[in-house]
Amino acid sequence: MSDELIVPLDELWGDELVPCTVAGDAVFLVRFGDEVRAYRDKCPHQGVPLSEGHLAGCVLTCRAHHHTFDLRSGRGENPAGVALVRYPVRIADGRVFVSRPPPATEATR
Numbered sequence: 001m002s003d004e005l006i007v008p009l010d011e012l013w014g015d016e017l018v019p020c021t022v023a024g025d026a027v028f029l030v031r032f033g034d035e036v037r038a039y040r041d042k043c044p045h046q047g048v049p050l051s052e053g054h055l056a057g058c059v060l061t062c063r064a065h066h067h068t069f070d071l072r073s074g075r076g077e078n079p080a081g082v083a084l085v086r087y088p089v090r091i092a093d094g095r096v097f098v099s100r101p102p103p104a105t106e107a108t109r
């Protein structure tokens with residue numbers, strides 16, 4: 001059994017946060033044109049699911065305490081100096097493949 005999540009690209013819309021599971025991890029997907037990002041669905045502040053936040057352009061606002069994150073880079077805007085855990089994404093043949101990040105990245109979770 002593969003630990004990779006596979007989603008048809010045309011099932012992802014540009015203005016929504018899509019919660020899913022990758023190898024048992026809660027993750028959310030977001031699409032920007034032909035690009036897709038995947039991040040751990042857990043706010044670095046107190047762990048609230050980020051997929052329940054508000055998306056405006058590429059800026060996600062956590063519903064709990066309104067911290068903001070740029071979803072193109074995964075970096076915090078307010079506060080700065082934090083980063084979301086990003087999951088590798090590749091797109092091929094109209095499908096999106098999401099896998100777990102390498103262990104070095106997971107150590108920062």
Ligand code: FES
Nearest residue numbers: 043045046062065
């Ligand atoms: S849990 Fe997200 S800002 Fe506090």
